[in-house]
Amino acid sequence: MSFINYSSREINCKIVYYGPGLCGKTTNLQFIYKKTSPQQKGKLISLATETERTLFFDFLPIALGDMRGFKVRFHLYTVPGQVFYAASRKLILKGVDGVVFVADSQIERTDANIESLEDLRINLADQGYELERLPFTMQYNKRDLPNVVPVAELDSLLNPDKVPAFECVATSGRGVFETLKNIGKQVLMELKKHY
Amino acid sequence: MSDFVMYEEEFRRVDEELRRLYQLANAKLVFLVDKNGQLIASAGDTHNIDTTALASLTAGNIAATGGIAKLLGQKEFSILFHEGDRDNIHISIVANKVILAVLFDQRSSLGIVRLRVKKSTGALTRILHEMDKKALGEKRGRAELSPFAEITDEDIDQLFK
Ligand SMILES: Nc1nc2c(ncn2[C@@H]2O[C@H](COP(=O)(O)OP(=O)(O)OP(=O)(O)O)[C@@H](O)[C@H]2O)c(=O)[nH]1
Ligand SMILES: [Mg+2]
Numbered sequence: 001m002s003f004i005n006y007s008s009r010e011i012n013c014k015i016v017y018y019g020p021g022l023c024g025k026t027t028n029l030q031f032i033y034k035k036t037s038p039q040q041k042g043k044l045i046s047l048a049t050e051t052e053r054t055l056f057f058d059f060l061p062i063a064l065g066d067m068r069g070f071k072v073r074f075h076l077y078t079v080p081g082q083v084f085y086a087a088s089r090k091l092i093l094k095g096v097d098g099v100v101f102v103a104d105s106q107i108e109r110t111d112a113n114i115e116s117l118e119d120l121r122i123n124l125a126d127q128g129y130e131l132e133r134l135p136f137t138m139q140y141n142k143r144d145l146p147n148v149v150p151v152a153e154l155d156s157l158l159n160p161d162k163v164p165a166f167e168c169v170a171t172s173g174r175g176v177f178e179t180l181k182n183i184g185k186q187v188l189m190e191l192k193k194h195y
Numbered sequence: 196m197s198d199f200v201m202y203e204e205e206f207r208r209v210d211e212e213l214r215r216l217y218q219l220a221n222a223k224l225v226f227l228v229d230k231n232g233q234l235i236a237s238a239g240d241t242h243n244i245d246t247t248a249l250a251s252l253t254a255g256n257i258a259a260t261g262g263i264a265k266l267l268g269q270k271e272f273s274i275l276f277h278e279g280d281r282d283n284i285h286i287s288i289v290a291n292k293v294i295l296a297v298l299f300d301q302r303s304s305l306g307i308v309r310l311r312v313k314k315s316t317g318a319l320t321r322i323l324h325e326m327d328k329k330a331l332g333e334k335r336g337r338a339e340l341s342p343f344a345e346i347t348d349e350d351i352d353q354l355f356k
Contacts, residue, residue: 002199003199003200003201003229003231003233003235004199004200004201005200005201005206005235006200006201006202006203006206007201007202007203007206007207008206012233014231014232014233042245042247042248043245043247043248045248045251045252047255056255056259057255059232059248059251059252059255061247061248061251064354064355065353065354067350067351067353067354068343068350072354075232075233075251087262087266088259088262090262091255091258091259091261091262092258094230094231094258095229095230095231181355184351184354184355185351185352185355188343188351188354189351191343192343194343
C-alpha cells in the first residue's frame with residue numbers, strides 16, 4: 001500500500017525482501033545503505049538476535065529523487081528467514097507494494113528456497129494478494145560460491161513465470177542495485193496503472 | 196490496491212488536531228503513522244528524533260501486539276503504553292487504520308494523555324472518514340493532477356541514475 005501525500009508531495013512505497021534463512025536479505029540492505037549518499041538515506045534499523053539473525057525486520061528508507069514534483073521514497077524491509085518466525089513474516093508483508101525474493105544459490109539450500117517461496121505465496125494469499133499480480137523480482141544470490149545450482153535450473157525451479165531475475169553476490173554488491181532498480185521500476189509502473 | 200492518499204485539506208486538519216493534542220496533553224511529541232509504518236504527520240519537537248525510523252518501529256510494535264491478540268482470539272490491543280525512566284509513550288489505533296502515538300514525560304501524566312487522546316481520536320476519525328470518501332471520488336476526477344498521469348519510462352529511469 002503506497003502512501004501518496006499531496007500535501008508534502010511525497011510518494012512512499014514498501015518493498016519487502018523475502019527468502020530463506022541466511023540467504024542474504026540483510027546483506028542486500030547493508031550494501032544499499034553503504035553505497036547510498038547520506039542525503040538519500042535514513043537509518044538502517046535492524047531488529048536482530050545477538051547472532052545477527054533478523055528477529056523481526058530490517059528497515060531502510062531511501063529517497064530516490066523527484067518525479068513530476070513528487071519526492072519518491074522506498075521503504076525497504078527484510079523478513080526474518082528462519083522457519084519459526086512465520087508469524088512475523090506475515091506481519092511484514094502487510095501493505096507491500098513489491099517483493100524481492102532472494103534465493104540462496106547453494107545446492108544444499110534448494111529445498112529451503114522452494115519452501116520459502118511457497119511460504120511467501122501462502123502469506124500473501126492470507127493478506128488477499130496474489131504473487132502473480134504483484135511487482136516481483138527474483139534474485140539468485142551467493143553466485144560467488146563454488147557449489148551453486150546453475151541459473152537455468154533455478155529458473156525452472158523458482159521462476160516459472162519468468163519474472164526478471166538477477167545473479168547476485170550481496171557481500172560484494174554485484175547485482176544488488178540492479179535488483180533494487182528493477183523492483184522499484186515495477187512498483188512505480190504499477191502505481192501508474194492505478195493513478 | 197487500497198492505497199493511502201492524503202490531500203492538502205485533510206492534511207491541514209490532521210496537522211491542526213495533532214497540534215491541539217500536543218498542547219493540551221502537554222506532550223513532547225505527537226505523531227500519526229499508517230499501519231504500514233509511514234509517517235503521516237507530527238507535532239512537537241522532532242529535531243533530535245529520526246521520525247521515519249520511529250514510525251516504522253511503532254507500526255512494527257502495533258503489528259506484533261496485533262499478532263499476539265489474534266493468537267489469543269482477541270481483536271487487537273487498541274492501546275499500548277510503554278513506561279520509561281524518563282519518557283513514556285502512549286500508542287493507540289484510530290479508525291482501525293492509523294496509529295496515534297504520544298510521547299510525554301513527568302510534565303504530563305497518563306491520565307491526561309488518555310483523556311486527550313480519546314477526544315482527538317474522535318476528531319481524527321471524522322477527518323479520516325471524509326478523506327476516504329474524497330479519495331474514492333477524486334481518483335477519477337483529478338487524474339490530471341496525479342504525479343503518474345503522464346509519467347514515462349524515462350522519468351522512472353531518471354530516478355535511478
Ligand atoms: N559468500 C557469500 N556470502 C553471502 C552472500 N550474501 C550474504 N552472505 C553471507 O550469508 C550470511 C547471512 O546473510 P544475511 O544477510 O544475514 O542473511 P538473511 O537472509 O538476512 O538471514 P535471516 O535474517 O536469518 O533471514 C552472512 O554471513 C553473509 O555475509 C553472498 O553473496 N556470498
Ligand atoms: Mg536478516
